[in-house]
Amino acid sequence: xxxxxxxxxxxxxxxxxxxxxxxxxxxxxxxxxxxxxxxxxxxxxxxxxxxxxxxxxxxxxxxxxxxxxxxxxxxxxxxxxxxxxxxxxxxxxx
Amino acid sequence: xxxxxxxxxxxxxxxxxxxxxxxxxxxxxxxxxxxxxxxxxxxxxxxxxxxxxxxxxxxxxxxxxxxxxxxxxxxxxxxxxxxxxxxxxxxxxxxxxxxxxxxxxxxxxxxxxxxxxxxxxxxxxxxxxxxxxxxxxxxxxxxxxxxxxxxxxxxxxxxxxxxxxxxxxxxxxxxxxxxxxxxxxxxxxxxxxxxxxxxxxxxxxxxxxxxxxxxxxxxxxxxxxxxxxxxxxxxxxxxxxxxxxxxxxxxxxxxxxxxxxxxxxxxxxxxxxxxxxxxxxxxxxxxxxxxxxxxxxxxxxxxxxxxxxxxxxxxxxxxxxxxxxxxxxxxxxxxxxxxxxxxxxxxxxxxxxxxxxxxxxxxxxxxxxxxxxxxxxxxxxxxxxxxxxxxxxxxxxxxxxxxxxxxxxxxxxxxxxxxxxxxxxxxxxxxxxxxxxxxxxxxxxxxxxxxxxxxxxxxxxxxxxxxxxxxxxxxxxxxxxxxxxxxx
Numbered sequence: 001x002x003x004x005x006x007x008x009x010x011x012x013x014x015x016x017x018x019x020x021x022x023x024x025x026x027x028x029x030x031x032x033x034x035x036x037x038x039x040x041x042x043x044x045x046x047x048x049x050x051x052x053x054x055x056x057x058x059x060x061x062x063x064x065x066x067x068x069x070x071x072x073x074x075x076x077x078x079x080x081x082x083x084x085x086x087x088x089x090x091x092x093x094x
Numbered sequence: 095x096x097x098x099x100x101x102x103x104x105x106x107x108x109x110x111x112x113x114x115x116x117x118x119x120x121x122x123x124x125x126x127x128x129x130x131x132x133x134x135x136x137x138x139x140x141x142x143x144x145x146x147x148x149x150x151x152x153x154x155x156x157x158x159x160x161x162x163x164x165x166x167x168x169x170x171x172x173x174x175x176x177x178x179x180x181x182x183x184x185x186x187x188x189x190x191x192x193x194x195x196x197x198x199x200x201x202x203x204x205x206x207x208x209x210x211x212x213x214x215x216x217x218x219x220x221x222x223x224x225x226x227x228x229x230x231x232x233x234x235x236x237x238x239x240x241x242x243x244x245x246x247x248x249x250x251x252x253x254x255x256x257x258x259x260x261x262x263x264x265x266x267x268x269x270x271x272x273x274x275x276x277x278x279x280x281x282x283x284x285x286x287x288x289x290x291x292x293x294x295x296x297x298x299x300x301x302x303x304x305x306x307x308x309x310x311x312x313x314x315x316x317x318x319x320x321x322x323x324x325x326x327x328x329x330x331x332x333x334x335x336x337x338x339x340x341x342x343x344x345x346x347x348x349x350x351x352x353x354x355x356x357x358x359x360x361x362x363x364x365x366x367x368x369x370x371x372x373x374x375x376x377x378x379x380x381x382x383x384x385x386x387x388x389x390x391x392x393x394x395x396x397x398x399x400x401x402x403x404x405x406x407x408x409x410x411x412x413x414x415x416x417x418x419x420x421x422x423x424x425x426x427x428x429x430x431x432x433x434x435x436x437x438x439x440x441x442x443x444x445x446x447x448x449x450x451x452x453x454x455x456x457x458x459x460x461x462x463x464x465x466x467x468x469x470x471x472x473x474x475x476x477x478x479x480x481x482x483x484x485x486x487x488x489x490x491x492x493x494x495x496x497x498x499x500x501x502x503x504x505x506x507x508x509x510x511x512x513x514x515x516x517x518x519x520x521x522x523x524x525x526x527x528x529x530x531x532x533x534x535x536x537x538x539x540x541x542x543x544x545x546x547x548x549x550x551x552x553x554x555x556x557x558x559x560x561x562x563x564x565x566x567x568x569x570x571x572x573x574x575x576x577x578x579x580x581x582x
Contacts, residue, residue, distance in 0.1 A: 008454065015412060015457040016419075017450055018442040027454055033513040034455060038468060040401045041475045051473035052480060053303065060332040074196045080426035087421050090432050 001036040003028055097122035102168050102262040102316045109156075109167055116156075116167025120149035120211050123169050127213065127260045133241055133580060135233045136255040138174045139182050140214035145169065148211045155209075165323070166209035171261035173252050174215040175222055176307065177296035178202055181212075185298050186230035187220045189418050189425045189444035199296020200331065201265060201307055201324045208323060213261050217251030220446045221415065222272055222300045224248050225518060226508050229448045234505055237280060238578035239544055243502040246276030252310045253280040257578050263311040263320055269300050270403055271498075271522025273308040274534035278497035278547025281536040281576065283317050283564070284310045286522075288555045289529035290335030292321075293328030301410035302333070304403075304526040313574070314535070314565040318342035321557065337555055345558035350566045351385035353559075356490035360396040361521055366499045373538040373546040374496045377567065381494070384570060386563075391490065395482045398475055399524030404516055405459050405472040406527070411449075412456025418444065451512060476527050483528040487553040492563050496521050497534040497547040525551055533560045536573045543579065 008028045012019045019027065072085055081088040097105065097119050108114045124142045131137060152167035172178060175185045177195035179202070184190045198206065205212070219229040227235045227250025235250045237243040238258040245254035249266030253276035256264050266273040268286035277284025285308045292307045299305060309320035321342050328334045357378060362371055378388045420426035420440025427439035445453070459468035486493060498521055509515050525532040531554075534547040552560040568574075 007458075011454055011457050011461060014461060015453050016416075016437045016441050017445075017453065018438050019450075023447075023450075027451060030451060030512050031455065031458065033511070034404065034516070035458070035468075037513055037516075038401045038405050038459070038472075041398055041405065041471050042467065044395070044398050044471075044475045044478055046471065046474035046478060049474045049477050051470060052476040053473065062329060070196055075422075078193055078196070078423035080420060080424075089421060089436065090430065092433055 001032055001039060003031045003035065098126040098259045100262065101312045102165070103319060105168050105262060106164055110164065116149040116152040116211065117146065119167065120145050120169055123213055123261060130258050130260055130580070133236060134238055134254050134258050134260065135235050136216055136251040136258065136260060137214045138184055138186060138217050138232055138251070141181055141212055142214070145211050145213050152209050152211070163208035165319070167211060169211045169213045169262055170205060171213050171216050171252060171255045171264035172202070173218055173249050173264065173266045175218060175267055175298040176201060176265060177298070178212065178215065181215065183215065183298065184232070185221050186218045186232055187444065187446065187449070188231045191231070191425065193423055195296070197296065200293035200328045202296065204323055216249070216255055216264060219248035219250070220449050221298070221411070222248040222267055222269055223411070223448050223452055225271065225275055225515065227251060227276070228505065228508060229446060231446055236505070237502045238580055239281065239502070240542070240579070240581045242504055243544065244279065244505050244508070246279030246498070246502060248272040249310065250276045253277050253282055253284065256280070256282045256310050256312060263309060263316050265307055265324070266310050267297055267305055267307050268526070269304045269407060270519050270526050273310060274522050274532060274547070274549060275498045277310055277534040278536070279502040279545065281545030281573070281578070282310055282312055283314055283533065283535055284308060285317050285321060285533045285557070285560070286525060286531060287321065287325065287557060288335070288531045290333055291325050291337070291531070291555065291557070293326070293331040293334045295328055295330040299414040301407040302414065303410060304407060314561060314568050315343070315346055317533070318346055318561050335555070340558065342557060342561055345561040346565045347562050348566050348569045350381060350563055353381070353386040353492065353563060354490045355381055355386050355388045356391040356486055356493045357388060358393045358396070358493055358495060359390050360393055361495035365517070365520070366496055367501070369540045370496045370498070370500065370546050374494065374548045377537050377548045378494055380567065380571065384566060388494070391486060393482050393486060393524070395475070395479050396520065396524055399479045399527045400517070400520055402472045402475045402479065402527055403519070403523035404455070405468050406476065408452045408456035409460050409469050410456070412453045412460065415449070415453055420444070479524060479527045480529065483530055491559050493551040495549045495551065497549040498522070501540045501542070501544040501546055521549060530554055531557050531560055533564050535564045535567060537571070538573065539576060
């Protein structure tokens with residue numbers, strides 16, 4: 001299975017990852033091997049077979065009730081940057 | 095005999111008879127950790143000070159006649175991808191190096207409700223992706239049977255700590271073998287429960303439709319006791335199964351007469367080390383001697399299950415790990431001019447090479463043009479795999495296989511070829527794809543003195559039969575006479 005460097009660059013962009021040239025080469029090779037192997041799933045006859053999402057395909061519902069949840073300050077303790085009870089990020093709109 | 099050499103149920107009995115205090119037990123393990131940690135490197139963080147305080151608290155409660163769980167005051171180790179309130183949960187990743195969970199995982203709530211004493215957080219492959227614990231950002235854990243060898247993975251810290259008597263028992267997590275394979279490499283018992291039996295709430299997600307938390311213990315009895323503690327429906331996990339709560343210790347019966355065991359021939363073919371194969375065939379013979387029937391069978395979808403696993407696990411991982419953006423928690427790059435830079439640079443600097451590889455593979459199989467050929471197809475093959483197990487369990491009570499094609503290998507000799515590395519998971523991944531339970535039990539040593547494990551696979555929610563079969567084997571054999579040597 002042939003994968004181009006351009007495809008890996010495109011996929012890395014979708015995944016929000018920067019790759020060095022060496023990483024692009026390495027992952028291009030790796031993906032060729034792995035996807036060739038992964039492609040063997042297409043040898044299985046699945047005519048008329050449904051997709052299995054988990055063990056048991058049914059929806060789980062609960063009542064939409066107000067409950068005690070997390071403390072804002074407690075959650076913000078893990079934020080790399082915060083200000084006045086909010087996450088701080090660079091300016092988005094010029 | 096030192097206290098740290100005992101199993102959890104032996105410690106429980108000593109506590110009940112007032113022969114020892116929780117503080118004495120905890121101090122014994124603390125001393126053992128201080129002695130062995132420089133060699134084994136099983137922990138990401140220890141919590142020995144708070145552990146001693148907790149033990150003293152339990153002792154006070156016992157002294158004042160308070161009614162406590164019979165396991166109150168017993169120490170435990172926790173894999174570092176299970177959220178512990180107020181204690182770092184790093185997933186052995188730079189991304190979460192300083193992350194302190196604001197809440198406890200449901201399994202931790204259960205463990206804390208029974209007043210167990212946490213000794214610390216155990217090393218793993220980064221985000222549970224790997225099979226040798228060499229992909230930890232922090233350290234490489236050593237196998238207590240030979241310090242030059244890997245403990246397996248991804249729950250390598252948990253298995254090594256149990257084998258080295260640094261904790262009496264531990265929790266791991268298993269997405270494609272991450273409890274069973276390290277248990278096998280380290281000569282301890284590890285169970286991957288039926289999908290949905292144990293709540294995943296607070297387990298940092300790798301592949302949500304495959305992940306399960308499981309107990310790693312010195313013997314089968316401890317395993318059943320720990321599963322009793324952590325199993326059960328949880329409304330915080332919508333995939334948690336609403337099944338009747340069982341007492342798994344009732345399954346600890348020394349009797350396999352009439353048990354129907356299937357030996358799937360695909361697990362004994364090419365690529366399985368001859369010493370491993372021989373050891374597992376001896377197990378089959380032992381079961382026959384003890385009154386079980388053993389018969390060769392076939393599960394021809396095994397190879398496809400592995401391909402299916404890598405498609406589904408990586409697809410789910412790429413989606414689950416999308417949350418790490420350097421904004422709300424986790425690592426943030428210092429190198430940015432705009433928001434997009436924060437996302438991309440934080441992720442690129444915060445994730446290690448194997449995590450990136452799986453994110454790329456997962457993003458690929460989910461991307462437009464490939465979704466149907468890989469992801470959707472794999473979901474259908476998962477149905478085929480599940481049906482294959484279902485058919486086999488009409489004829490057999492359990493299936494017997496090796497847990498891993500090999501025993502523990504030398505640190506640093508893992509293949510650079512990721513496909514070769516993935517193929518080594520052949521014995522364990524189809525169980526996660528099928529959602530069924532499986533247990534790894536030690537059954538001997540290879541010519542280098544490294545443990546060999548066998549795996550028993552059971553039907554959905556039939557952990558009892560696994561425990562009964564594993565317990566009977568254990569009671570009628572003597573693996574426990576072998577001890578790790580800490581060979582340098």
